[in-house]
Amino acid sequence: MSSDYQEIKNKHVGLGYAIKGLKYALHHEINMRVHLMMMILVIGCGIFLNVNAIEWVLLILTIGLVVMAELFNTAIELILDYLAPEWHSAVGTIKDVAAGAVLVASLLAMVVGIIIFMPKIITLLF
Numbered sequence: 001m002s003s004d005y006q007e008i009k010n011k012h013v014g015l016g017y018a019i020k021g022l023k024y025a026l027h028h029e030i031n032m033r034v035h036l037m038m039m040i041l042v043i044g045c046g047i048f049l050n051v052n053a054i055e056w057v058l059l060i061l062t063i064g065l066v067v068m069a070e071l072f073n074t075a076i077e078l079i080l081d082y083l084a085p086e087w088h089s090a091v092g093t094i095k096d097v098a099a100g101a102v103l104v105a106s107l108l109a110m111v112v113g114i115i116i117f118m119p120k121i122i123t124l125l126f
């Protein structure tokens with residue numbers, strides 16, 4: 001009984017910290033706010049263009065991938081700014097590589113969005 005309580009308590013605390021991390025990224029990272037706006041836009045387009053279940057899954061997965069990449073990128077930047085605040089080419093390279101992961105995820109999301117939305121937009125227009 002008490003171990004169940006401890007388990008629930010631990011999960012609750014963990015979730016609280018995770019939400020705190022998301023709030024931090026939203027407040028401090030402009031890119032994170034851009035991703036959020038894109039997410040709202042994609043959901044709006046998905047509803048308007050009546051995407052099917054599989055298309056929703058693909059859109060949600062790719063948006064999730066972009067947000068996750070941005071969160072890891074932010075975490076890496078914070079670690080480096082704390083542990084290695086001085087200007088160093090190695091620090092720059094690590095940050096560039098982490099930013100590259102966000103770029104790859106964003107391009108992937110863009111391609112998936114074009115493949116899903118473009119035929120529907122064309123059908124709607126012509």
Ligand SMILES: Nc1ncnc2c1ncn2[C@@H]1O[C@H](COP(=O)(O)OP(=O)(O)OP(=O)(O)O)[C@@H](O)[C@H]1O
Nearest residue numbers: 031073077085086087088089091092093095096099
């Ligand atoms: N300590 C450093 N040493 C060398 N280069 C750095 C250092 N800090 C930042 N840079 C360079 O500046 C770029 C931007 O770093 P910064 O920490 O300002 O990230 P940011 O502008 O928040 O990037 P992002 O848009 O990915 O969140 C890095 O990708 C890197 O090329």
